[in-house]
Amino acid sequence: MRLGKLPVKLNLLPPAEADVTRQYRYYLVNQDAPEIAARFREEVQRGIQQIMRTPKLGSPVRSAVPGLRRWPVAGFDKFSIYYFERRGELRVLHVLHGSRNIGRILRQASPSDYRD
DSSP: OOOOOOSSEEEEOHHHHHHHHHHHHIIIIISOOHHHHHHHHHHHHHHHHHHHHOGGGSEEOOSSSTTOEEEEETTEEEEEEEEEEETTEEEEEEEEETTSOHHHHHHTSOHHHHOO
């Protein structure tokens, strides 16, 4: 993803990249909806840019991941960006649909993803 210069450094973790790619392919291949696929990816990028400008923007999430927050993906109301900030770095952990077992997925996060 291409993002302009913003106040914090971005670290899009592999699980988040996989989430976005999976959903993009779903819209593109399964739904034959290339416009929706492109819009989804653009809205995720736009959401990340908003978060990078104001990291405390999202709602806190109770989780084993300290400081975890979530921010909705505009136009895709059931999707949220799960992220946290560490030492001036924004780490995007997941981009998930609300019908998924969020708690289980977050418990599977690698401690190396969120520990300094």
